[in-house]
Amino acid sequence: MDLLRFVLVQSGSISANMAHSLFQSEWVGDNRKVKHMTKNSPQTTVNSIMVRPDGPLIAKGNIEVQDADGQLMARGEDIALCRCGASKNKPFCDGSHKESGFQDHAQFTDERAEDIQSDGPLVIQCRENSMLLAKGPMQIVSRDGKSSTTRNKAALCRCGHSANKPFCDATHKQFGFKSE
Numbered sequence: 001m002d003l004l005r006f007v008l009v010q011s012g013s014i015s016a017n018m019a020h021s022l023f024q025s026e027w028v029g030d031n032r033k034v035k036h037m038t039k040n041s042p043q044t045t046v047n048s049i050m051v052r053p054d055g056p057l058i059a060k061g062n063i064e065v066q067d068a069d070g071q072l073m074a075r076g077e078d079i080a081l082c083r084c085g086a087s088k089n090k091p092f093c094d095g096s097h098k099e100s101g102f103q104d105h106a107q108f109t110d111e112r113a114e115d116i117q118s119d120g121p122l123v124i125q126c127r128e129n130s131m132l133l134a135k136g137p138m139q140i141v142s143r144d145g146k147s148s149t150t151r152n153k154a155a156l157c158r159c160g161h162s163a164n165k166p167f168c169d170a171t172h173k174q175f176g177f178k179s180e
């Protein structure tokens with residue numbers, strides 16, 4: 001970048017002052033972009049998964065839901081996904097969390113937070129008798145905004161039994177979770 005600035009100034013294409021402001025504004029612009037896309041930024045414009053207390057996961061953005069074979073089940077901007085394990089319309093929420101008495105305060109920490117670098121689609125695959133595997137840039141956030149993380153890939157619990165909600169900790173095996 002410095003070499004380019006030197007060549008432009010020396011060739012008379014731009015003045016030293018113009019070079020300074022031009023390269024300075026580029027740098028500021030890049031910095032702003034990075035700020036919005038780094039982990040735990042509440043201002044991110046990428047896909048989000050909101051964890052509702054005692055309720056579903058709300059996926060918002062450019063969302064695609066696939067079955068275990070990769071077949072498209074749903075595509076949309078606002079999709080409620082069951083995480084209590086009781087829905088009769090899995091992987092979608094049908095309100096059964098109320099009758100089943102599902103409880104989760106939706107607060108979490110994430111030691112595997114990642115920077116996210118793009119605003120591409122979020123594909124959520126429903127693994128058979130197992131987790132929701134989300135791939136793509138996403139922010140995962142509690143409804144009150146107190147818990148937040150960013151990921152490019154996340155295994156999310158949908159059996160209701162993980163001790164590390166909203167993430168899967170493989171407890172679904174112990175409970176014999178059935179996704180059908």
Ligand code: FES
Nearest residue numbers: 157158159168171
């Ligand atoms: S789906 Fe609940 S622990 Fe894996």
